[in-house]
Amino acid sequence: MSIGTGKRDYDVIVAGGGLAGMITACSVAFYSNQSLRILVIDRNPLSSLGKKTVTGWICGDAVGKNAVDYMSNRIGIRWKNPEIEHYVKGVVAYSPDHETAISFDGEGYLLNRKILPQKQMNDALKLGIEVKDRVALRSLLFEDNSIVGVVGEEVGTRETYKRTAKLIIDCTGVTSVLRANLPIKSNIERRINRNDLEATGRYIYTFKIAQDDKTYFDPDYCIIHLDQQIAPGGYAWVFPKGDNKANIGLGVQQKAFETLNKQTGTKKDLKLLIDEYVRSNPVLKDLKMTDEESDQGNSWGTWQVSVRRQNDCLVANGYILVGDAAWMPKPIDAGGIGPAIIAGTIAGREAVQAIQQNDVSEKGLWNYNKNFIDEYGYKTAGLEVFRRMLQDLSNDQINYGMKHFLSKMDVEKITNGEHPEFTAVDKLSMFIKGVVNRTLAENLSHTSKMNRKLVNHYHNFPEEPGGFAQWHLTLEQILKEAFAKFRN
Numbered sequence: 001m002s003i004g005t006g007k008r009d010y011d012v013i014v015a016g017g018g019l020a021g022m023i024t025a026c027s028v029a030f031y032s033n034q035s036l037r038i039l040v041i042d043r044n045p046l047s048s049l050g051k052k053t054v055t056g057w058i059c060g061d062a063v064g065k066n067a068v069d070y071m072s073n074r075i076g077i078r079w080k081n082p083e084i085e086h087y088v089k090g091v092v093a094y095s096p097d098h099e100t101a102i103s104f105d106g107e108g109y110l111l112n113r114k115i116l117p118q119k120q121m122n123d124a125l126k127l128g129i130e131v132k133d134r135v136a137l138r139s140l141l142f143e144d145n146s147i148v149g150v151v152g153e154e155v156g157t158r159e160t161y162k163r164t165a166k167l168i169i170d171c172t173g174v175t176s177v178l179r180a181n182l183p184i185k186s187n188i189e190r191r192i193n194r195n196d197l198e199a200t201g202r203y204i205y206t207f208k209i210a211q212d213d214k215t216y217f218d219p220d221y222c223i224i225h226l227d228q229q230i231a232p233g234g235y236a237w238v239f240p241k242g243d244n245k246a247n248i249g250l251g252v253q254q255k256a257f258e259t260l261n262k263q264t265g266t267k268k269d270l271k272l273l274i275d276e277y278v279r280s281n282p283v284l285k286d287l288k289m290t291d292e293e294s295d296q297g298n299s300w301g302t303w304q305v306s307v308r309r310q311n312d313c314l315v316a317n318g319y320i321l322v323g324d325a326a327w328m329p330k331p332i333d334a335g336g337i338g339p340a341i342i343a344g345t346i347a348g349r350e351a352v353q354a355i356q357q358n359d360v361s362e363k364g365l366w367n368y369n370k371n372f373i374d375e376y377g378y379k380t381a382g383l384e385v386f387r388r389m390l391q392d393l394s395n396d397q398i399n400y401g402m403k404h405f406l407s408k409m410d411v412e413k414i415t416n417g418e419h420p421e422f423t424a425v426d427k428l429s430m431f432i433k434g435v436v437n438r439t440l441a442e443n444l445s446h447t448s449k450m451n452r453k454l455v456n457h458y459h460n461f462p463e464e465p466g467g468f469a470q471w472h473l474t475l476e477q478i479l480k481e482a483f484a485k486f487r488n
């Protein structure tokens with residue numbers, strides 16, 4: 001079926017002018033040689049574009065250089081200071097006992113998420129993209145099982161705002177009401193399981209250094225602390241933004257947090273947990289929430305982030321999903337900036353192709369689905385299994401596992417954002433002492449085996465929507481087998 005692209009107000013409407021929205025809009029402009037009419041709509045005023053909540057542009061602010069290069073090399077968008085606030089050599093994850101460190105992700109940047117959207121907006125305006133601010137989008141317009149526009153409300157006056165387009169690209173973030181209420185028949189999943197969301201929060205602090213201990217603060221490395229007492233079902237972080245400035249926070253799985261509260265007879269909330277974590281850091285003293293203009297209104301806040309594979313289908317007739325709206329953050333570390341950059345770049349190219357071929361149907365847009373999976377999405381289901389396994393472990397198991405079961409090759413795999421193979425587990429099996437550690441070894445082997453199966457399955461993602469139902473059925477069977485061993 002070819003969906004006609006009749007008279008519309010715009011060729012493309014990008015819903016949400018945050019990180020993913022602006023990259024996607026610029027990519028559409030780039031690949032169409034600025035020949036398409038593009039509108040970006042955001043609920044914030046232009047001066048605070050990209051703001052996730054009333055409390056700010058909540059993020060850990062870290063992104064790998066590779067992802068930024070991916071965008072720069074393809075669509076010519078470059079980021080530098082001041083939107084890049086600080087440079088790091090990599091990320092280091094510490095075991096709960098701080099005895100084992102694994103470094104991964106390579107060189108990276110700490111962004112200023114308040115400044116970046118202004119730079120992104122200027123890039124977009126230069127490319128002839130229109131930006132409409134202060135409109136809260138509420139729903140999608142549809143005709144004949146195809147999305148043809150958006151409806152929202154002007155913030156302040158509450159006047160109805162309605163615009164049509166050949167294609168709507170949803171970049172409204174994890175809480176997308178457009179996706180949740182998608183009014184047409186499609187393969188897109190509308191709702192996320194609560195256990196696949198992490199509750200997260202962070203401060204941006206300046207401080208003095210009380211003592212040198214690179215396992216707590218290192219201006220050259222983003223630090224991750226794995227610890228089920230500090231961040232149940234998630235992790236805590238200290239990401240440097242200078243020699244005396246850092247983004248400090250943590251994310252928890254709500255269910256694991258409730259269990260911890262029950263076990264310890266406490267009623268802590270997320271803020272208390274984060275405050276305790278900050279106070280327990282022996283290196284940082286005289287902490288102050290930053291009051292620099294570039295951080296004003298952004299030095300404390302909480303938000304949610306998804307930690308599952310991306311939505312099993314990213315396209316419907318006249319509609320596609322990019323970024324957090326599509327649950328793209330990496331299941332193992334909730335890093336969503338990298339995949340949003342990659343997806344936005346690809347989505348722009350494929351949107352232009354579909355519009356030029358006068359076919360914005362699910363079939364006409366299918367290449368976006370396929371190409372995102374080939375480029376990035378093939379590994380996320382395996383990492384989701386790995387995340388569920390990790391959430392089940394005690395601190396002792398994490399200490400033991402990180403010390404004994406990670407080979408050099410596994411660390412390399414983790415560095416490249418891939419699932420580790422845990423080949424050392426099989427070699428060591430007869431020396432492993434204790435039932436608990438043997439169970440851990442078995443679970444590591446299981447996740448590694450399931451990961452291979454899942455990656456293989458994603459490499460066989462159907463070329464056309466016709467093959468999706470069968471492919472999806474098999475995916476669900478593999479996931480059922482993979483998740484059966486874990487409580488989460």
Ligand SMILES: Cc1cc2nc3c(=O)[nH]c(=O)nc-3n(C[C@H](O)[C@H](O)[C@H](O)COP(=O)(O)OP(=O)(O)OC[C@H]3O[C@@H](n4cnc5c(N)ncnc54)[C@H](O)[C@@H]3O)c2cc1C
Pocket residue numbers: 015016017018019020021041042043044049050051052058059060061062063135136137138152171172173174176177200201202249302303304305322323324325329334335336337338340
């Ligand atoms: C505490 C925390 C720490 C994180 N740390 C990292 C990290 O260190 N590295 C990393 O890679 N990722 C991190 N992430 C994830 C990362 O922040 C997201 O993946 C990224 O911001 C996704 O960009 P996005 O444009 O898809 O969505 P968002 O950034 O959420 O942008 C959505 C935009 O759409 C607008 N919008 C929403 N609804 C509507 C509506 N109805 N109408 C109009 N406009 C609307 C919003 O106002 C916003 O401008 C973290 C997330 C959290 C919460």
